[in-house]
Amino acid sequence: MFDTGTNLADRPRTIVVGAGIGGLACALRLAHAGHAVTVLDRHNHPGGKMRQVDSPAGPVDAGPTVLTMRPVFDSLFADVGARLEDHVTLTRQNVLARHFWPDGSDLTLWNNRGRNLDAIDGFAGPRAADEFRRFCADMERLYAAFDAPMMRAPDPSVGRLTGRVLLDPGLIWAMAPLATMRTDLRRRFSDMRLAQLFARYATYVGGHPGLTPALLSLIWRAEEQGVWAVDGGMQALARAIADLAATRGAVLRLGTDVSRIETGNGRVTGVTLINGERLAADTVVFNGDPRALATCALGTGVAQVATQTLTTRRSLSARVWAFAATPEGPDLAHHNVFFAADPDEEFASIAAGQMPTDPTIYVCAQDRGQGQPPPLVERFEIILNAAPLTDAQRPDKEAQTCHQRTFPTLARFGLTFRAEPGPEALTTPSDWNRLFPASAGSLYGQSPHGMTASLKRPRARTTIAGLYLVGGGTHPGAGVPMATLSGQHAAAAILKDRTLT
Template identity: 60%
Template sequence: MVVAPPSFSAARPEAIVIGAGIAGLATALRLVTGGFAVTLLERHAHTGGKIRTVASSAGPVDAGPTVLTLRHVFDELFACARERLEDHVTLIQQDILARHFWSGGSQLDLYADPEKSADAIAAFAGAKSADQFRRFNNRTTRLFQAFDAPMMQAPAPKMAQLVPHVLRQPDLIPAMAPLSTLRQALRRQFSDPRLAQLFGRYATYVGGAPHLSPAILSLIWQAEAAGVWVVQGGMHRLTEALTKLVQSRGVHLKRDAHVDQIVVKERRAVGVELGDELLSADTVVYAGDPRALATGSMGEDLKIVAPQTAKLPRSFSARVHSFAATPQGPPLAHHNVFFADDPQAEFDDLMAGRIPRDPTLYLCAEDRGQDHPPPTLERFEIISNAPATSTFTPPVDLDRWHHQIMQRMADMGVTMSPTPTAATITTPQRFAEMFPETMGALYGQSPHGLTASLKRPTAQTPIKGLWLAGGGTHPGAGVPMATLSAKHAAEAILSGQTSTSTSAQTAMRGGMSTA
């Protein structure tokens, strides 16, 4: 075993961040800005994690998140390094948040302006439905404002703190509908089942089903209602910009770096093993799915970290189809949703571990919403929910499924030329292979149940010097939430920035042999 010479000193503590997805990049930037010497380790050849691309004849196509919401989270991230987000990426705010399609030709656009959305709903489903939307929008605005500080912005929310917060504002209780699922609440709020189906879809943004997710998840609507931005060139431009920024600040980035284990000595994280190399550090941040720690894949000593993640059900995964083609049919927005005819059947299939027979399809027209006409050959991403899986074995039904979804799109009036092949579909099995111990789940543990959000691991762990960040930790899944998790971890580390260099070096040399 070769022990890398410690480079840290009392004046500049050393941090290792494992995983260069959005959370790892954000953590690295905050720590290096705060005075740490940071090494960022990424097991793949590219940074970005689930913000990734596949090649196409029209250039790289996003195969993960497609838009930016809660922009203030990213403005604050860049500001911590005395930079401006707009100096690193070009953002284009969308007037149309999403365009929705149903069989039979029904179509509805939702807008950044809530009154514009209400007018569109009135034309779509009548004045009564528009009034119902206004009440829904007001209710979810209230919920978002009420729970932003004590839940999302809090590093470790507790039920004992949330209950008094709610009791001081009794009007929150009916807005939360604590005894209802999201589907039940929406069915009471909307007389038109299409609108209940539409807003129930937000449960899938955190990998859940509306009939099993708590009603309070309706506040996810406000993440989009507060503004949707397209990153010019694709979402991967954001992580590319962050990668360049952290490197310019001195972060040492090592790609193709597979971490065998996190080294623990006397219940303290003191470094990581990379093959026959041992890197020492004062602080280690694991910015991957915490289930990898709970299952012991990063070392037996770490099974005490986030043990619930090894037991609780996993969120949904997805089949993601990325390709280039020329579309024909109705005009597309950047965000487009083609709804299943039977919304409950889709979720029944998912909960039974089956690929839905009639899935709702999300289509991102990546070159739309860019303030200029799209090129002839456009980039597209189709996302369909799928169950998580524990196997890496490729599915045998891809060709049949691919034909099914392309036929479904054609039935809704949208065809692609040339017809894409199944070669660029990313499956849950592939996600499981790319992101160890996730079971292919894209959002960590399941959001089902009233207290699911309080069961997520937080940044602090029972191992001293080891911290967590990422979509599998509090405050949850999605690019803004994963970025907030990095803030929670970095602020906790920086607030207790007493140097432990001497003790870390002693532990490394006393606990490991050199070869």
């Protein structure tokens, strides 16, 4: 902890541009270590994509919906002398998700492997249960093997990962290095509904199942280890981290837009706000899509950073409904998935930049799984996978078409809502690009397609001294836990580099 008796003028000055979860995690660690930290964000709330919109039933999540990989957050709070449970209220979900298919079948997955084996046996028979048992064992093995050298490592390399596999050659079969998630899962499961179910985890990192490497099926293991709902929504977690950082001396300035990151003599010198105000800094942490730097959205002085984002494919976007209504139909859990009849056709449409006529629809019933009966009017977030910005999209028709593809589809499953939402409740790829400039509407940065895609993401350190990157577009990648880890990587790099200097 920083010695509070030290002259404030001698404290390292750090500016964090963006109050997403990665920027907040980095700011908290640096403030705890004694840096004079200022966090700037163009939005009026902390959390970045962990955003909420107003409704008659209260704020509704319009971004990430649950917390997974809880040890990442326990460690963040513990490292600054606090406890996660003292700052947010978490409810572990007994039901991981309920899944529905057009043929009328449905499957509930639980937070217990034995119970899931029984559920799958009843759903698709003993052969399918045995296939699921082997799948879980392989994903558990892969997760344990690659957690430290990939996700937790600030600078993973092909050599280090190869060395890990050479220590356990049996990993090669489980990895299926030449296969995509779609082909590997169809090899593993004789029931194509189960292959479709687990292939949807590709979308968790913005990928198409037919192009995302089979290795990323290990995402299932992260969810199998536990899913928690956050009281007050996911933004409550962001506010808790921001408040804790403030107690360590960090200053959070919301509604403050940065126009340029200033540089001189090969290093950062500060930032200039859109109103012309200049803030000097020894270190600048950029918590946004790295593509914004490469496209000169933050000035020409940082255009040499993350240039790979100019040529690599973008990850998926989403169309998101956030609203309050009274539902009628099937008994919902917190997580619910209504599958398309033909996943190949669905993702072919997305790859072409078009809206699928028969989409898979995720429904988060935000008031379910909270340990008490839901109110009459509930809060809902509905997510449909979408392409990032393309010429094929028609923003003028998007809300109307999306409404027609969403609510009649759910009605065919028996799920209806009294008072369906209007276009004001919809966030589209164009909206995401406006909210997060230079992202091209992508929610996860670079595409995860290709066996080495994860190694090609920008890292915390950049070629400009004093400039560091955090967020879902930076290693280790997309998702709230991964972005949080990026904040840990950046803070460690900053403290180490300053000590060396």
